[in-house]
Amino acid sequence: MALIDDLKSAQKDAMRAKDKLRLGTVRMALAAIRQREIDEQVTMTDPDILAVLTKMVKQRQDAAAQYDNANRDDLAQTERAEITVLESFLPQPLSNEELTSLIDDALASTGASGMQDMGKVMGVLKPQVQGRADMGALSAQIKQRLG
Structure with missing residues (x-):
């Protein structure tokens, strides 16, 4: 539960520093996490929180493009300022070399030979790259390799 503690700590720090943008963004993230906990009646783990934060970043990227x-x-x-705040809680993105290596390992471990194996490969990779790579770009790379 280290990620939730980081968010709560950041909220306190932003209050002390009177940083309205950071405070608002962190509060928004904590509210989204709490809402999901209530909706699903579960306690969020770090991977679940990463998924929420990743989704929030994607929403803001889409909104910024529309604006x-x-x-x-x-x-x-x-929107871009909020993205910067949210990304500060996400792990460092994977480099292209690291991503290629993970794809190679996943293809080898699943024995994927064609597009019908796409789900297997994504199932193996998703927990490893959650919050560290764009899933759409990852999917495109896998399709290219399998196709």
Whole structure:
């Protein structure tokens, strides 16, 4: 439960520093985590929290792109600032070499030979790369290798 403790600590630090953006973003993340705990009636583990934070980052990236298209740079900048705060709680992203190595290992361990094995490969890789790689890009790389 170290990640939830980090978030709560960051919330206190942001309050002390009077950093409104960071405080609001951390509170939003904690609220999303609490909401999921209530909805699913479970205690969130670190991988679950990573999934929530990753989803929040993706939502903000989509929103920033939409704001850019609508020429609302002020709102896009706010979304990007929130992305920066959220990413500070995510593990370091995997390099291309590390990702390629993990894909090679997953393909070898599952014995994947074609597109019908895509689910097996993704099942092996998802826990290893959660929060550290874009799942869409990962999926595209696997499809390229299997296709």
